[in-house]
Amino acid sequence: MFDVVIIGAGVIGGMIARTLSAYDLKLCIAEKENDVAMGATKANSAIVHAGFDAKPGSLKAKLNVRGSELMPQIAEELGVKYDNNGSLVIGFSEADREIIKALYERGCTNGVKGLKIVEKDELKKLEPNLSENVLCALYAPTGAITCPYELTIAAIGNAMDNGAQLELNFEVKEICEKDGYYEVRSDKKVLQTKYIINAAGLYSDKIAAMVGDTSFTVHPRRGEYILLDKECGNLVSHTIFRTPSKMGKGILVTPTVDGNLLTGPTSVDIKDKEDTSTTAVGFDNIIRQAKENVPDIPYNKTITSFCGLRAVGSTGDFIMNAPKPGFINAAGIESPGLSSAPAIAEYAAELLKEQGAVLLPKESYHPIREAQHAFREAGIEEKNEMIKKDKSFGKIVCRCEAITEGEILRAIRTNPGARDLDGVKRRTRAQMGRCQGGFCSPQIVELLSKELGIPYEAVTKSGEGSYINIGKTKEV
């Protein structure tokens, strides 16, 4: 019997798991995919928002400001990249200026620190590559960037190191209310638990409905992105937003914590919760709008394009409540979900207490996780010490990002271990450079095959069905 089963291993489920792993609770995280961070967490703008967007008094406003305050320390503890690069909402017209003023007021009400409206001259000094047509901007020094899947992997890894259990490929099919506890069922397995936290992202409405809560729905909103080579990462230093509209914050241009340049997202409401396909129209829109902001973006340096689905709830705010005793929703977590995640986790713990859970701090709790990129960022002498102990750190596998065999093996061996090519990619950046795995993927398949003890052809790109090879030559 578990104390708590968290459904969904995205950034919300992950941060909740990590927060709860500090207490004396038997925890399990149930995830339907072959890895953690596979939904909205995998593909978003990676922004820690300052908190001036949300309507004052909303949960979004409260949790965003609190979350972004907590984020630096959490990133530090978990060894996750975090860069307080500041953000700019740029305006091109007097109408935009009015919106910017309103955002400023709203930000101040929400308690965002350091907000300032800057005029063109100062703005061009901050960001010389901005369009000449820019008029003014809202400058938010507390805006930051991080890496959402790295944060999630680290949070769940840390929770696991502190005793939490992770069930992958566990798609919840049914939740049965028993006498004082729940049964969470997949096709293959049953988990018994006293409490459930629903952090199932796009599917959180479906999960809530399993216990009879049909008070909200969640629909997918497509967001496509184009990522550019590290050579372009210095084009801007702040995160550049346009003045927002009903559909979101428009196309942004931002450096990433890994030094690339990210542009996007589009914003299109769709029906299919699995449809993460990109579109030609989407690409055209990103390129056109991003160039309005920063005209010299060299799109011939594109490395990849991708698409994520935001989980847009029907209530307009985050949905955090307990519709049934012992069942807690952390649902409808759209933007600023990443920024709010640490505060959502705190709040979920509060709700859990209200439901009668006893949260006793665990003495053995260790909040620190060694950074996944520790080797990469070490000095030569330090690296050589590590190579002496384990020579696989001397062997480069991914040449574009200079990732060693040792780092890849560690990503497979460390909680939550990589199980497929994409899992290795998200943990190490191997295959994420210019050649996109062209050179190194056959080698990484071999490492996965050996480490996991499975045949070469059983290694997948991203879980069941995504096979890379169909079998041996001469035999198929």
Place this chain on the structure above:
Amino acid sequence: MTDLVIIGGGPAGMSAATAAYECGIRDILILERDENLGGILQQCIHNGFGLHNFGEELTGPEYAWKYEQKVRELGIPFKLNTMVLDITEDKIITATNEEEGIFQIQAKAIVLAMGCRERAKGALNIAGTRPAGIYSAGTAQKYVNMKGYMPGKEVVILGSGDIGLIMARRMTLEGAKVKAVCELMPYSGGLARNIQQCLVDFDIPLLLSHTVVEVHGKERVTGVTIAKVDENRRPIEETKQYISCDTLLLSVGLIPENELSKRAGISLDHITNGAVVDQDRETEVEGIFACGNVLHVHDLVDFVSQEAAIAGKSAAAYIQGTCKKGAAITLKTDGKIRYTVPQKITANKDVNVYFRVADVFRDVRINVYKGEEIIFSKKKAKAAPGEMESIVLKKDLLEGAEELRFALED
């Protein structure tokens, strides 16, 4: 201190090493990232290599072995499984391997011979899903030829570069069905012989002016939508058609791998994506030379070896202090000729100039201008982007020139 460090033990690196040795340099070190010498040739198991340099048709590994034997006979040292991480302008090389860890070498001269990489799918912005089953042709070649695994059984190939054509035949022989090769341009980027022996021989259709507009399939590719493109290379809506397949191979161009060159402060030619060099293949950083596919993408390995021999000899002369350079003559192009290698001439000697054209041209002249004067002219029945051209400029033609302009004219 090492006299000459060669980055890359493929056909270029080995040829540069043996050439430098033959010029009297003994303190040479080749650094190779793979577990064998030979570079990408080890996976190019088809034949067609070596006709120029050895007068016979060799497979890739056989061609590489010819040079490897020479390297071994001469006792030129090399380190395998060794990746160069950094090169500075002062010629300090930082490299890593399992046995030595990270180490540094101060070189008197460096030859860059790192080769090229394939343009990846991500760079193309193809709409649709991102399932397993999409490979660059060279990656599929590695799976099939080196690892012995089949990436899929129903294949569509985007791009008609030579590796794509070679893989069409290779996968077919191993039992896969190649349904089509789509080429965005109205002409193929591959050699005519490869279209014959890799496609026509197996009834594989080559669809010119076609591209893949959408990828389908969630976990694994289940099909692609292709379309004809107009003269601006935009897909024509009415021509869209769906082809079911489990594999999409890409053969859409090669890019010299110059990340290290950039770190050393070497300026690059934005057309070739390789270093700007003179006739000696010396870059703008003194004592650093470049050759082979890291300098510009070649069609034939024979020419890679020849170019590398120039770089190796020049590096030897640089080390021995016997290299004399004069004022630079800049080579300019008219756009129809896209680039030249070398991009400048700094010595008064006969120079072989290599170049590529931007489109398919028939019945044209290659004219070289010194000011208004045509100093060289050659007729050409056909010139195509897929085939590298070359001319020899005699040294007496160069005298007094500051700039030469290469033009393709009727």
Place this chain on the structure above:
Amino acid sequence: MKREMTCIGCPMGCALEIELAADGRVLEVKGNTCKRGAKYAETECTDPQRTITTTLRCEDGRMVAVKTDTTIPKDEMFEAMKMIGGTVVKLPVMIGDVLVKDVFGSNVVATQNRS
């Protein structure tokens, strides 16, 4: 009767024009720039031939590259692949080692060293 084809004798890929007699004999070859072109045209019209390059599996599971040391009939390529596909190569193997004998009159030889 006329036939057009691309010569595969070398990377030049000359466009050949062949004049054939009613009985299939080659009367004239145009467009070739060397003797190999004429010879290729002749055999391609009467008895087309190809070299096969492929791989075989070694006893330790690694692959080794191989080729037929002479050409074989073009129509027998798939049959030849079937004939040799099951071969397991004993190590070590050096370039030139004969690994399978008499495949349509040709020997399959290693084109790669494996120790």
